Amino acid sequence: MKVKVQTLDAKSGGDIQLNDEIFGVEPREDILHRVVTWQLVNRRAPARATRERSDVNRTGKKYGKQKGGGTARHGDRKAPIFIGGGKAHGARARTFTSSLNKKVRALGLKMALSAKAKNGKLIVLDNLDMNGDAKTKALATKLEKLGFGTTNLVIDGEALNVGFARASANLKGINLMPAIGANVYDILRHDTLVLTRDGVEKLEARFNG
Incomplete structure (x- = not known):
């Protein structure tokens, strides 16, 4: 699956080939429900x-x-x-504890990612660098041009971009997490999923590793 990559300035950043085994899986409500229930039970x-x-x-x-x-x-x-x-x-x-097979948990995450890609709710950014202009007002203007939804989950690579994290801290509907923290519940409860190139690489390596 080929997806267009954008920059924070709403310019073209080329294309990226997403792994169909991760972003092209047909979602199943029963699997997603099992994983979300397992997450919420273990949070209690x-x-x-x-x-x-x-x-x-x-x-x-x-x-x-x-x-x-x-x-x-x-x-x-x-x-x-x-x-x-x-x-x-x-x-x-x-x-309150619950157990779930590791294969089912991994399949649920793939289906959550695939559901966003299938519904056109997936945005891929080149990176989250603010180029020295790490201001909330400037970032809000850029996000309006990128087509962000009401609630957005931004998944970066191994570590969070400090400038973007500071600038987005006071923006409503923007949540930021590293790729290691990606989970089914947070992905599904946000309107739009935003991945960086590093985030895509880390997610694909997480399944392949």
Whole structure:
């Protein structure tokens, strides 16, 4: 698959040949759904358990007399009715984890990349160099000419371009990440996927390696 490459100044940067085994896979909703579900489940933080009566470190000595005190009968100070006592029917510890076959995860990423390429939502840039003009206003003007969508995921090579990262930090709808962080959920939830030449090379090397 041959795609046109643009520069940040909306000029032609030549062409690039994308690997059809990565950017030309027919997307399947069931595979994408499985991968996204797996990602979101593993992002959930574990639920911490509350301390119940058996977990509270207080004296086990009987509190008051069994009868004749004019109050309710209590065995010790760990009862939930007392300040510092254990929680009655407290939350249980829960760990949210899920596993997914590595081949399915890799296939899901290929399908997410292919879906953007198939729908015309893929933009390839030569690089993200700002040429000394790393200003937010200047970058916003350039992005309008490139046809960016409402939300855009920009994937660079091994490291992020510092000038572009600073200039785009205050721009709404621009998210930047290195190629190693590319994932199905972030790709699908953005309108437009923007890759640099280095980003394409790193993604293809990630599957071939």
